[in-house]
Structures are given as C-alpha cells and as structure tokens.
Amino acid sequence: MFSKGLMQRQALRTLHQTGSRSLTIPFLSTLPQNPGGVKGDVNDAVKPPAPSRIHGSLHWDFQRVTSVALLPLVGSSLASGGDISVVADSILATMLLGHVYVGFQSCIIDYIPARVYGKNHNYAMYLLTLGSLFAGVGIYKLETEEEGLTGLVKKLWTVNRSTEAKQ
Secondary structure, three states: OOOHHHHHHHHHHHHHHHHHOOOOOOOOOOOOOOHHHOOOOOOOOOOOOOOOOOOOHHHHHHHHHHHHHHHHHHHHHHHOOOOOOHHHHHHHHHHHHHHHHHHHHHHHHHHOOHHHHOHHHHHHHHHHHHHHHHHHHHHHHHHHHOOHHHHHHHHHHHHHHHHHHHO
C-alpha cells in the first residue's frame, strides 16, 4: 500500500521535527542558551570544568554503598518475618532515606541542570533537602512511637487479610 521511499521520507521528516523541539520543562524558566550550547568562537580553546570528586565518584560511591548496605538489612527483616530490633530497623530506615535522597539528587542534577534552569535547580535541591528532613522526623516518630518501618510494612501487608476475615 505504501511505497518504501514514502515511508522512509515520513520517518526522516518525523526525525527532523523531533530533533528541533526543545526538551525543557515547560513551567520552569530557563536561562538564555548559546546556539548549539557552544560558548565563544570556533577558535577558542575548550575550558573543561574543574574536577570535583563530590560531583562524580563520591556521589556514585555513596549511592552504591547505601544500596549494598540495604541488602542485608532488608534480607534480615524478611527472614525474621518483620521482628527485628529497633536499632536494625532504624538503620534500615535511615539507609533507605539516604539511598532515596541520593537517587532523587541524581535525577535533579540530570533533568534540572543548573546551567539551563539556574535558580530553579537550587530550589529543587532545597525542596529535596527539606522533604528529606521531614522524612527523617517521620522516621524518628515512627521508630519511637510506633512499631518502626518493618512493623508498618507488616501492618500494610496483612491489612487485607484481616479485613477479609472480618467479612
């Protein structure tokens, strides 16, 4: 029905149209960008950014350490049926919060870069830190006043069975 050349032209036209669209978040203001993202002239030397271990390898290492540390903590709580000590439960909740914080921080760095969004990048980082502080307070209250994180998961896991048994 369609010729091969027509389909190839359609695909090429679609590719050209998608390449010209701007990949920005519509409701956030952006900083003016140079054409093609190039600063200066063609003959100017490239100035690479200053190396920083915090923005690269340490961030990556911390995320890997938290993910590896979560394995035995989650495994021990699963093996014991949710009855682990308060200390182990607190460490599990804190490591989980740290892992989630670093993961969301990576998402903000990747998708809301400071060179494009300027101060909105900083606002996103502040909101992440504020939310993490509130989550830390919530973890503290959960550990001191309730049964802890594993107790909460255990309640959520068995709530369906108890409501079915009553009916």
